[in-house]
Amino acid sequence: MAGLRPKIRFFLLLVVVGLTLLALRASLEVFDASDSIDDQRAALLGSPYPVLFAYGIRDDWISGDGSSKVVRVPRDLAIEQIYAALVARFLELGGRCLRAERLRNNSRRVIEIGFSGEMLVRITLVPDSGIRRNQGRVAIVVAGLGGSLDTTVKSFLQLQQTVSLSVLPGLRHSRRIAETASADGLDVMAYFAVEPAENDPVSEDFALFADLEASEITRRVRKAMRVLPEATSAICFAGDIVDESLRDALHGALNQENVVLVDRPGTPENDACSGAVTVSRGCFAVDVEVDVVREESEIRARLHRLARLAARKRIAVGLVHPRRQTWRVLQREMTVLRRLGVQFVGISDL
Numbered sequence: 001m002a003g004l005r006p007k008i009r010f011f012l013l014l015v016v017v018g019l020t021l022l023a024l025r026a027s028l029e030v031f032d033a034s035d036s037i038d039d040q041r042a043a044l045l046g047s048p049y050p051v052l053f054a055y056g057i058r059d060d061w062i063s064g065d066g067s068s069k070v071v072r073v074p075r076d077l078a079i080e081q082i083y084a085a086l087v088a089r090f091l092e093l094g095g096r097c098l099r100a101e102r103l104r105n106n107s108r109r110v111i112e113i114g115f116s117g118e119m120l121v122r123i124t125l126v127p128d129s130g131i132r133r134n135q136g137r138v139a140i141v142v143a144g145l146g147g148s149l150d151t152t153v154k155s156f157l158q159l160q161q162t163v164s165l166s167v168l169p170g171l172r173h174s175r176r177i178a179e180t181a182s183a184d185g186l187d188v189m190a191y192f193a194v195e196p197a198e199n200d201p202v203s204e205d206f207a208l209f210a211d212l213e214a215s216e217i218t219r220r221v222r223k224a225m226r227v228l229p230e231a232t233s234a235i236c237f238a239g240d241i242v243d244e245s246l247r248d249a250l251h252g253a254l255n256q257e258n259v260v261l262v263d264r265p266g267t268p269e270n271d272a273c274s275g276a277v278t279v280s281r282g283c284f285a286v287d288v289e290v291d292v293v294r295e296e297s298e299i300r301a302r303l304h305r306l307a308r309l310a311a312r313k314r315i316a317v318g319l320v321h322p323r324r325q326t327w328r329v330l331q332r333e334m335t336v337l338r339r340l341g342v343q344f345v346g347i348s349d350l
Contacts, residue, residue: 037116044095044115048123051089055082056133056341067121072128076341079127083109086123095120133341136310139164139317139350140330141235141262141286144191146171147201148322155327157181161334162344163320166191166235169224170203182230187346189262190228192221192236192250208236214249221253232348233260260347262286262317284350287316291326299329307342315350 045066052062052071061072073079087100090113098119099112109125142156146168153173156165157180164187167178178188195209196202206224208217225231234254254261261283288306291299303318310316320326334344 040094041115041120043093044090044113044120047089047093048086048121051085052082054336055085055339056135057082061128061131067119068124069122070124070126072131073125074131074133074341075127075129076132079107079109079125083111083125086111090121135307135337135341135343136312136314136316137343137345137350138306138310138337139284139315139345139347140290140334141166141189141317141319141347143235143319143321144168144193144201145177145322146174146191149173149176152324152327153177153322155324156322157184157186159327159331161330162186162346163330164189164233164347167228167231168193168202169206169227171201174228178228178230187232187348188228188230189347190224190231190234190259192224192234194237208250210243210246212246214246217246217249218253221250221257225257225259231259233262235262237263260284260350262347284315284317284347286319287313288318290318290320291323291329294323294325296325296329299326300333303329303333304337307337307340310342317347317350 048069048071055077057071057073057077061074063070071082073082083100087097090111091097095113095115097111098114099110102109107127111121111123111125112119113121140161140163142163142165145153145156145165156163157177165177165181166189167174167181168191181188193200193202193207196207206220208220212220221234225234234257236250251261263283263285287309288302290302290306292302293299306316306318320330338344
């Protein structure tokens with residue numbers, strides 16, 4: 001019997017330890033669940049702001065206390081769009097939609113979200129015709145298509161964004177690209193190469209050189225617009241043509257073709273868009289070469305820089321090249337910027 005006592009005491013000790021561990025585990029589970037509920041509640045309370053800011057809503061358009069907010073919706077944003085985005089985000093985070101409706105005889109929308117048996121968030125969306133996001137208009141020009149119809153070029157033709165495609169006349173795939181783009185409602189531009197290098201994919205019949213006579217420049221421009229009848233605008237770094245008379249000849253030919261000219265910024269002495277002779281329908285300088293660095297993070301940063309520039313200038317033009325990484329950034333980031341109120345338009349719409 002005496003030998004059994006230590007074994008009994010050891011067994012009782014194991015029982016006590018086991019019960020203690022079970023109790024401790026239960027308390028930890030309650031603590032974790034409580035933490036989880038608190039975190040979820042906090043996430044729901046803070047969730048409206050990222051959604052509102054993603055659509056260009058400003059801080060001073062939001063009023064109210066922690067659980068009840070009134071949001072003024074600018075006239076250039078469809079109230080149903082922000083309404084649906086908020087409801088979707090609340091439900092994604094585990095909230096319960098207690099109320100989501102349009103007030104009678106009123107264009108306001110009300111959203112009430114509950115969580116864990118209580119009303120947690122109330123958002124009232126109020127349309128306000130007196131405010132506007134005013135983020136400007138951006139035109140993206142894809143440079144120099146026509147020499148290839150590889151998968152990257154096809155991706156740009158299928159890009160679900162508003163861009164203008166510039167086509168080099170006289171190349172193997174120029175006609176097909178221009179016809180496809182025009183049929184899909186995209187702006188087509190004639191791309192005139194100035195002083196191309198020997199290995200550039202350019203038809204010499206349409207290239208512009210500084211030593212050409214004015215009559216020859218006119219002839220080449222007219223011929224290019226005939227072989228690309230879909231083109232309503234042209235891109236040409238005319239500032240590279242130093243001779244003012246030759247630039248005037250280029251402008252005159254484009255005037256007769258009734259097209260818009262896009263040029264890159266230059267010095268006051270050779271900037272085609274700042275000369276005395278301009279194109280009647282408009283002359284726009286490229287503001288940002290978006291993919292001058294081929295890393296996606298840098299392309300994204302320069303695209304957002306272009307958007308900020310448009311907000312200040314009302315209009316901004318960006319130049320990109322048919323590269324895979326550029327396509328990926330445009331497909332993703334143009335959607336983000338459009339939510340913020342940036343308007344992407346074709347060159348002809350400027």
